[in-house]
Amino acid sequence: MIDQRMLPAKLEIVSYDDPLQIARAIREMVVRGAPAIGVAGAYGMALAGLKSSAVTREALLRDLQLAAKALRDSRPTAVNLGWAVDLMLNFATRAQGNIAEVKQQLLNEAHRMADEDVEINRRMAAHGAALIQDGDTIIHHCNTGALATVDWGTALGVIRMAHENGKRVHVLVDETRPRLQGARLTAWELGEYGIPYEIISDNAAGYFLHSGQVQKVLYGADRVAANGDVANKIGSYMLALAAHDNDVPVYSVFPISTVDLSMPNGEDIAIEERSPDEVLNIQVNGEYVAPQGALARNPAFDITPHRLLTGLVTENGVVYPPFSINLPNVVHPPEL
Ligand code: MRU
Numbered sequence: 001m002i003d004q005r006m007l008p009a010k011l012e013i014v015s016y017d018d019p020l021q022i023a024r025a026i027r028e029m030v031v032r033g034a035p036a037i038g039v040a041g042a043y044g045m046a047l048a049g050l051k052s053s054a055v056t057r058e059a060l061l062r063d064l065q066l067a068a069k070a071l072r073d074s075r076p077t078a079v080n081l082g083w084a085v086d087l088m089l090n091f092a093t094r095a096q097g098n099i100a101e102v103k104q105q106l107l108n109e110a111h112r113m114a115d116e117d118v119e120i121n122r123r124m125a126a127h128g129a130a131l132i133q134d135g136d137t138i139i140h141h142c143n144t145g146a147l148a149t150v151d152w153g154t155a156l157g158v159i160r161m162a163h164e165n166g167k168r169v170h171v172l173v174d175e176t177r178p179r180l181q182g183a184r185l186t187a188w189e190l191g192e193y194g195i196p197y198e199i200i201s202d203n204a205a206g207y208f209l210h211s212g213q214v215q216k217v218l219y220g221a222d223r224v225a226a227n228g229d230v231a232n233k234i235g236s237y238m239l240a241l242a243a244h245d246n247d248v249p250v251y252s253v254f255p256i257s258t259v260d261l262s263m264p265n266g267e268d269i270a271i272e273e274r275s276p277d278e279v280l281n282i283q284v285n286g287e288y289v290a291p292q293g294a295l296a297r298n299p300a301f302d303i304t305p306h307r308l309l310t311g312l313v314t315e316n317g318v319v320y321p322p323f324s325i326n327l328p329n330v331v332h333p334p335e336l
Contacts, residue, residue, distance in 0.1 A: 007147075007188055019047045026074040033144065034221070035117050035149040035258075038083060041088075045092075049102065052103070075272060078258075114150045120255045121153060129158055139239065140171050140217075140218050142186070142236075155253040159195065171197040172198055173198065175202060217239055225263040226264050232302070241308060256316060266304075274298045
């Protein structure tokens with residue numbers, strides 16, 4: 001995988017051969033973005049199978065369950081991780097054949113999930129690109145591009161598809177404190193695609209929205225509740241509030257695997273709290289900005305209440321309010 005901590009300074013590919021290394025890479029954000037950590041989790045499970053010395057099916061399943069726990073615990077908010085790990089566990093439970101065959105099938109299944117992710121992202125991008133008008137200026141939060149997925153991306157995939165379809169788009173890239181996924185990763189990706197952009201500090205978004213310079217706000221999602229409440233990168237909520245106050249449409253773009261219908265609303269979604277060091281580790285002129293010993297809080301995600309969202313873009317189409325009726329219908333389309 002690409003070590004995303006090194007970008008944009010260095011494009012470094014790192015390799016792992018152990019599920020615990022994958023769990024650590026997810027926790028330390030070598031790989032990040034909900035769909036990307038889902039597929040990384042699936043490969044972690046495949047590695048757990050390949051590394052297992054089990055000679056019975058029961059022992060293999062025990063090894064897989066241990067790896068599943070470590071992978072699931074590595075980051076709590078994005079549902080895609082637990083979803084992918086559980087799919088792999090269920091797959092192993094149902095698989096036919098001897099131990100060697102089951103191990104190979106697990107690896108094939110991880111490859112299938114990786115391929116499917118790209119195909120789903122392209123379908124989402126096509127649905128979302130139809131919403132973009134020629135000449136739109138779009139505020140984008142965090143990084144939701146090829147880096148956050150296997151390829152192509154969610155919200156950034158929509159922008160990329162609109163650009164490839166010949167629409168002129170301009171992106172205001174939220175820098176996305178504290179990990180700066182926008183300033184580091186989204187800016188780098190947009191540069192690679194030749195899409196015009198400017199980085200803005202997160203707290204400038206309200207100014208641009210109020211002064212009529214923005215036509216849309218786009219971001220991804222890490223977990224979406226049954227009523228359409230969206231957990232996404234910290235700062236998404238403030239951005240949606242400012243957009244709503246200025247009648248600028250807000251779309252969250254995500255695959256169906258990000259929907260968690262077991263959550264009636266966003267209130268119970270676990271929000272990851274990361275190390276205060278991520279907030280405090282800023283230096284200017286070689287000196288730390290905050291006083292020595294300063295404390296900090298670092299929630300990694302927040303919840304956008306569904307009332308602030310204009311639409312939800314999925315691979316099965318764009319969902320509009322009332323989300324509590326229309327979202328479950330897109331997750332499980334009614335039989336005709
Ligand atoms: O902490 P991160 O960088 O993993 O957070 C990523 C986001 O919040 C993205 O917006 C989300 O995963 C959807 S991107 C495909």
